[in-house]
Amino acid sequence: MTLKRPQNEAQYLPKGQDAPDYLSELKTRYERVIEHFQGNAEAYFGASFSLKITPELIIRRPLSEVVKCAAFGKNKQLVIYMKFFRVDKCKDEGQAQVMHRIRNEVTVTKKLYGSFPENQSNSVPRMIAFFPEEMSIVTEECKGEQLLKQIANSAKGYPGKKVMDELSAYCHLVGQWLKQFQKTPAIDLNHKDTPPSLIDYVDIRLKRLLAQARFKEQDRQDVLRYLEQQLGQSSDEKKSLCPAHGDLSLSNILVKKNQVSVLDFAMYRMDTPYLDPSYFCHQLEDFLAAPFFRKKTISILQKAFLDAYDPTFDSNAPIFLAYRVRHIINRLTGLSEMKGLSLIKNRYQQWQYKKYRSALHRLIYES
Numbered sequence: 001m002t003l004k005r006p007q008n009e010a011q012y013l014p015k016g017q018d019a020p021d022y023l024s025e026l027k028t029r030y031e032r033v034i035e036h037f038q039g040n041a042e043a044y045f046g047a048s049f050s051l052k053i054t055p056e057l058i059i060r061r062p063l064s065e066v067v068k069c070a071a072f073g074k075n076k077q078l079v080i081y082m083k084f085f086r087v088d089k090c091k092d093e094g095q096a097q098v099m100h101r102i103r104n105e106v107t108v109t110k111k112l113y114g115s116f117p118e119n120q121s122n123s124v125p126r127m128i129a130f131f132p133e134e135m136s137i138v139t140e141e142c143k144g145e146q147l148l149k150q151i152a153n154s155a156k157g158y159p160g161k162k163v164m165d166e167l168s169a170y171c172h173l174v175g176q177w178l179k180q181f182q183k184t185p186a187i188d189l190n191h192k193d194t195p196p197s198l199i200d201y202v203d204i205r206l207k208r209l210l211a212q213a214r215f216k217e218q219d220r221q222d223v224l225r226y227l228e229q230q231l232g233q234s235s236d237e238k239k240s241l242c243p244a245h246g247d248l249s250l251s252n253i254l255v256k257k258n259q260v261s262v263l264d265f266a267m268y269r270m271d272t273p274y275l276d277p278s279y280f281c282h283q284l285e286d287f288l289a290a291p292f293f294r295k296k297t298i299s300i301l302q303k304a305f306l307d308a309y310d311p312t313f314d315s316n317a318p319i320f321l322a323y324r325v326r327h328i329i330n331r332l333t334g335l336s337e338m339k340g341l342s343l344i345k346n347r348y349q350q351w352q353y354k355k356y357r358s359a360l361h362r363l364i365y366e367s
Contacts, residue, residue: 175308
């Protein structure tokens with residue numbers, strides 16, 4: 001098994017574990033999955049496959065490692081992704097909770113695949129196999145490039161009309177995907193979130209910031225008061241639940257001409273319709289905490305997304321604003337962890353932290 005390693009590999013390695021040991025563990029789990037496949041090659045891949053699988057690349061993710069592989073058959077080649085979950089990176093969850101999330105992702109992906117036929121512009125991955133003993137799932141490749149990379153590489157400075165039209169078209173497709181997704185039949189996983197639980201969720205993170213001396217008690221009280229006010233202004237109709245992806249990040253969205261594919265349904269649940277739109281818009285605003293990105297560019301992309309999702313969407317709706325606060329607090333909590341960073345990374349993260357504190361201040365005190 002020969003794998004290419006990403007340049008930033010070191011920052012993802014577990015503490016006390018060097019690269020050779022780390023790759024050895026992954027290799028062992030990978031080889032066991034291949035053994036599973038070899039016993040039932042026809043069932044998984046069809047009679048035309050001789051099951052010659054070649055690993056090509058490790059893709060590091062916060063809570064998992066993904067091995068991209070090429071599967072070869074007679075006059076046919078298939079690209080598959082083997083996702084291995086890592087319990088040691090799930091700080092707030094035990095193995096049973098992680099396994100519950102994995103099973104949810106398998107169940108949801110399988111059921112949604114039938115709701116998004118391959119010939120449509122909207123799609124989700126095809127689930128090939130699930131190996132619970134290895135905490136691994138295997139899916140077929142969805143064509144396209146991460147929307148995150150598309151925007152990061154093309155939207156800096158003053159992008160031209162052609163570039164903006166292309167990026168706007170991609171965001172428009174995401175809005176259409178989400179609109180269709182929210183209309184799919186609910187998948188009962190016994191996991192429902194409601195707007196009132198938002199306050200408890202945010203307060204846990206506020207207390208962390210308080211313990212780190214990042215926030216003052218008055219800051220915490222102001223945020224909680226703002227959330228209570230916004231949620232109190234919302235009608236019961238606006239608090240209805242629908243399918244929610246839960247992690248509609250730009251890295252989970254693959255785009256190509258006239259098609260969008262959304263990945264990773266481990267966080268699927270029933271939630272407010274405002275969760276996913278607010279998170280996608282927040283993800284776009286993340287670029288404003290990086291150099292060289294203009295507010296006008298991000299606003300155009302947000303509008304393209306929201307126009308496709310709902311032309312009458314109110315971006316000043318109280319629940320939408322409340323979820324914007326949720327996402328900013330989440331980001332501040334992540335940015336407050338600066339141990340083990342290089343001096344340059346530490347300074348940059350502090351700069352980003354100030355950007356998000358300013359955004360929170362504007363939202364709570366000036367809106």
